[in-house]
Amino acid sequence: MGPDSYREEKKKEMSVATLQHADVHGAHDAHHEHHHHETFITKYVFSQDHKMIARQFLITGIIWAIIGGLFSVIFRLQLGYPESTFPWLEDILGHWAAGGKLKPEFYYALVTMHGTILVFFVLTAGLSGTFANFLIPLQIGARDMASPFLNMLSYWFFFLASIIMFSSLFVQTGPASGGWTIYPPLSALGDASSGAKIGMDLWLVSMAMFIVSSLLGGLNYIATILNMRTKGMSMTRLPLTIWALFFTAVLGVLSFPVLLSGAILLLFDRNLGTSFYLSDIVVAGKILPNEGGSAILFQHLFWFLGHPEVYIILLPAMGMSSEIISVNSRKPIFGYMAMVGSLFAIAILAFLVWAHHMFVTGLNPFLGSVFVLLTLLIAVPSAIKVFNWLTTLWKGSIRFTPGMLFAIGFVSLFISGGLTGIFLGNSALDLHLHDTYFVVAHFHIVMGVASFFGMFAGVYHWFPKMFGRYLNNTLAYIHFWVTIVGAYLIFWPMHYEGLAGMPRRYYDYSNWESFKMFGGLNEFISFVAMIVFAAQLLFVFNFFYSIFKGRKVTTLNPWGSNTLEWTTPIRPGHGNWVGEIPEVHRGAYDYGKDGKEFIPQNTPVGENESHH
Amino acid sequence: MSTVVMEQRKKIHPHKFTLWVGIGSLVMMFAGLTSAYIVKRNQANWQTFDLPQLFWYSTAAILLSSVTIYLAEQAFKQREMQKYRRLLVATLILGTLFIVFQFFGFKQLAAQGLGLGKKVSVDFLYVIVGLHGAHVLGGIIAMTLLFAKAFSSRKRIYNSIPVELVSTYWHFVDVLWIYLLIFLLMIR
Numbered sequence: 099m100g101p102d103s104y105r106e107e108k109k110k111e112m113s114v115a116t117l118q119h120a121d122v123h124g125a126h127d128a129h130h131e132h133h134h135h136e137t138f139i140t141k142y143v144f145s146q147d148h149k150m151i152a153r154q155f156l157i158t159g160i161i162w163a164i165i166g167g168l169f170s171v172i173f174r175l176q177l178g179y180p181e182s183t184f185p186w187l188e189d190i191l192g193h194w195a196a197g198g199k200l201k202p203e204f205y206y207a208l209v210t211m212h213g214t215i216l217v218f219f220v221l222t223a224g225l226s227g228t229f230a231n232f233l234i235p236l237q238i239g240a241r242d243m244a245s246p247f248l249n250m251l252s253y254w255f256f257f258l259a260s261i262i263m264f265s266s267l268f269v270q271t272g273p274a275s276g277g278w279t280i281y282p283p284l285s286a287l288g289d290a291s292s293g294a295k296i297g298m299d300l301w302l303v304s305m306a307m308f309i310v311s312s313l314l315g316g317l318n319y320i321a322t323i324l325n326m327r328t329k330g331m332s333m334t335r336l337p338l339t340i341w342a343l344f345f346t347a348v349l350g351v352l353s354f355p356v357l358l359s360g361a362i363l364l365l366f367d368r369n370l371g372t373s374f375y376l377s378d379i380v381v382a383g384k385i386l387p388n389e390g391g392s393a394i395l396f397q398h399l400f401w402f403l404g405h406p407e408v409y410i411i412l413l414p415a416m417g418m419s420s421e422i423i424s425v426n427s428r429k430p431i432f433g434y435m436a437m438v439g440s441l442f443a444i445a446i447l448a449f450l451v452w453a454h455h456m457f458v459t460g461l462n463p464f465l466g467s468v469f470v471l472l473t474l475l476i477a478v479p480s481a482i483k484v485f486n487w488l489t490t491l492w493k494g495s496i497r498f499t500p501g502m503l504f505a506i507g508f509v510s511l512f513i514s515g516g517l518t519g520i521f522l523g524n525s526a527l528d529l530h531l532h533d534t535y536f537v538v539a540h541f542h543i544v545m546g547v548a549s550f551f552g553m554f555a556g557v558y559h560w561f562p563k564m565f566g567r568y569l570n571n572t573l574a575y576i577h578f579w580v581t582i583v584g585a586y587l588i589f590w591p592m593h594y595e596g597l598a599g600m601p602r603r604y605y606d607y608s609n610w611e612s613f614k615m616f617g618g619l620n621e622f623i624s625f626v627a628m629i630v631f632a633a634q635l636l637f638v639f640n641f642f643y644s645i646f647k648g649r650k651v652t653t654l655n656p657w658g659s660n661t662l663e664w665t666t667p668i669r670p671g672h673g674n675w676v677g678e679i680p681e682v683h684r685g686a687y688d689y690g691k692d693g694k695e696f697i698p699q700n701t702p703v704g705e706n707e708s709h710h
Numbered sequence: 711m712s713t714v715v716m717e718q719r720k721k722i723h724p725h726k727f728t729l730w731v732g733i734g735s736l737v738m739m740f741a742g743l744t745s746a747y748i749v750k751r752n753q754a755n756w757q758t759f760d761l762p763q764l765f766w767y768s769t770a771a772i773l774l775s776s777v778t779i780y781l782a783e784q785a786f787k788q789r790e791m792q793k794y795r796r797l798l799v800a801t802l803i804l805g806t807l808f809i810v811f812q813f814f815g816f817k818q819l820a821a822q823g824l825g826l827g828k829k830v831s832v833d834f835l836y837v838i839v840g841l842h843g844a845h846v847l848g849g850i851i852a853m854t855l856l857f858a859k860a861f862s863s864r865k866r867i868y869n870s871i872p873v874e875l876v877s878t879y880w881h882f883v884d885v886l887w888i889y890l891l892i893f894l895l896m897i898r
Binding site (some may be wrong): 244245248313316317318320321322324325326351352353354355356358359360362363366370371372373374377389390391392395398399402 | 722723724725731732734736738739740741742743749750753754755756826827829830833836841
């Protein structure tokens with residue numbers, strides 16, 4: 099604590115004595131304008147500034163994305179070229195790739211870690227951790243989060259989770275290998291596979307830390323959005339990014355604890371001899387004493403998180419794409435309230451559809467049909483959103499900035515991936531499609547790649563605000579076109595493989611008469627995957643190069659955007675605004691109104707102004 | 711304009727709000743565990759058991775502690791600091807008693823041959839009640855911090871937010887315990 103903050107504490111205490119209790123944070127705000135004197139440690143490492151924490155989440159997320167992406171390239175080598183050997187693999191993976199051929203055990207470990215890393219560490223922490231931290235205070239007009247300290251803890255719990263998960267890659271028996279869904283009994287018994295030994299315990303402990311991190315973050319996001327908005331910023335004037343991040347946080351806060359309870363029971367089963375998930379098991383020729391457990395129970399607990407998790411990943415991408423599409427079409431978002439309403443509907447339905455992951459577990463068919471109905475209902479708010487994005491683009495004066503391209507790409511992927519969701523949501527069709535490459539294709543397009551596109555859109559759009567410089571546009575365009583064409587080339591063929599019944603998670607298909615014919619297709623997919631991965635490295639280069647050497651931002655509002663973050667200085671300090679926080683007089687989407695290209699939210703309503 | 715200002719004044723303190731959302735999140739965790747218990751109970755091999763006698767003493771302790779912390783909060787707001795400190799200490803002792811009774815309750819169970827890993831139903835008890843105990847322990851740690859502040863600090867403390875936060879959280883773990891107790895008595 100510097101002398102300034104001490105004085106501030108004093109003032110705060112004195113003011114509290116005379117004011118109502120609820121005034122504390124109001125008084126606090128008023129004294130927050132001056133710059134803190136910061137050391138390297140408090141500014142870059144244990145920072146409590148939401149913008150720095152956002153950058154920490156983003157850069158950690160990028161590192162994880164490189165690792166997770168590289169894993170997919172390595173296991174795609176096995177799938178695409180099952181007959182070949184790659185001696186260099188032995189150089190980097192050691193005995194896991196003896197003779198240049200990936201061992202089956204490690205193949206499973208790679209698949210598991212690819213899923214875990216990308217779902218949780220990149221698309222949850224890296225995506226909503228970054229943009230919720232960065233955009234919430236800036237766009238609602240707050241100096242920082244409700245609790246900057248909890249916010250800092252949120253990052254450091256994520257960091258701890260990262261360290262534990264990373265270290266599990268190096269243990270002798272290998273990291274967890276039972277799939278990212280860690281279904282027991284495979285994950286509950288150390289004898290089941292080498293990855294079910296210490297690697298699995300590290301996975302569970304790391305995820306427990308991760309859950310703590312995402313809960314601390316989520317609590318803060320919700321409290322900040324509901325309590326710390328600037329004067330005039332009513333809920334219906336919020337940019338759609340904030341609405342999306344709000345529902346994301348609500349989903350996380352309500353569903354992650356359930357995963358935690360499932361994980362705790364699993365830890366007990368693994369280490370303390372209980373049988374929550376275990377019953378009647380023979381492993382390695384031994385009959386286990388465990389009686390009375392139920393493996394399906396875990397699936398219920400897991401998917402009660404697991405399905406909302408899909409929307410935790412997707413909603414921020416939806417929100418950012420809405421904002422970016424509106425800004426770069428120079429048009430108001432079409433149907434603002436419908437956009438909010440559909441986000442709300444998706445958030446509610448997210449909790450009511452988890453059993454569609456369990457159609458083939460012997461679920462009561464009547465119950466199954468209820469879940470089919472609820473699942474297909476999600477098509478309604480999703481279609482509303484797609485309609486509104488398209489009508490926002492319609493007849494707009496579109497600027498094809500890299501951020502805009504990625505936002506449009508998001509819409510494209512969301513449509514193609516969403517349509518296959520209608521196939522999979524039917525319990526009758528799911529009997530055939532369950533656990534095939536059709537599922538892999540579906541969720542990679544609609545959740546994985548689409549959310550990545552939302553994330554890229556966000557990075558390209560807000561990079562100038564984050565670092566005061568621009569990314570290189572040429573590299574950005576190459577990145578976009580290679581990625582969107584590549585994503586379709588990788589995942590589109592997988593639909594055909596899945597319809598033909600090709601199961602996911604197999605190590606080698608070349609021995610199956612029915613799947614032999616896909617050898618060439620698999621090789622093609624692997625080849626494209628490598629090219630797309632290389633294009634992502636181009637982005638990483640662009641990102642880090644531009645932080646230091648990019649073209650400098652010289653205007654406050656480079657995109658001509660209405661939202662409050664562009665009213666801050668080009669490189670805002672801790673506290674965001676010098677002087678008063680601007681007051682808000684209008685919604686975030688007054689584009690092309692009364693002959694004006696854009697009207698920022700802090701512009702007072704003119705006397706003759708028309709109503710939208 | 712003045713209405714907007716008024717509305718902002720009435721807003722709940724962000725830390726309190728954060729706590730409430732956090733409580734919602736904890737409720738979901740225990741809802742997850744208790745519904746897992748119900749799902750499991752409807753399957754084969756479920757064996758009932760009796761709660762240890764000592765759980766009734768711990769219930770009395772935590773109920774009483776809710777009263778003392780309520781009075782402590784009132785005393786703090788009326789600036790009766792002596793009374794506040796005494797009541798805070800009383801709450802701390804009662805909270806610790808709760809943990810001690812729970813611990814020996816589990817010892818009783820184990821002595822009856824119902825240790826961890828014997829029956830699924832009892833294992834649920836260990837996990838659910840143990841996790842609740844961990845949250846009570848968290849409350850005790852928070853209260854110890856308040857205690858240290860109340861007894862060591864030379865300067866006078868006016869900010870009532872930390873006291874209110876701890877009090878709210880403490881009432882929550884109390885209510886949660888009552889819920890769990892009734893749940894475990896009714897559904898067995």
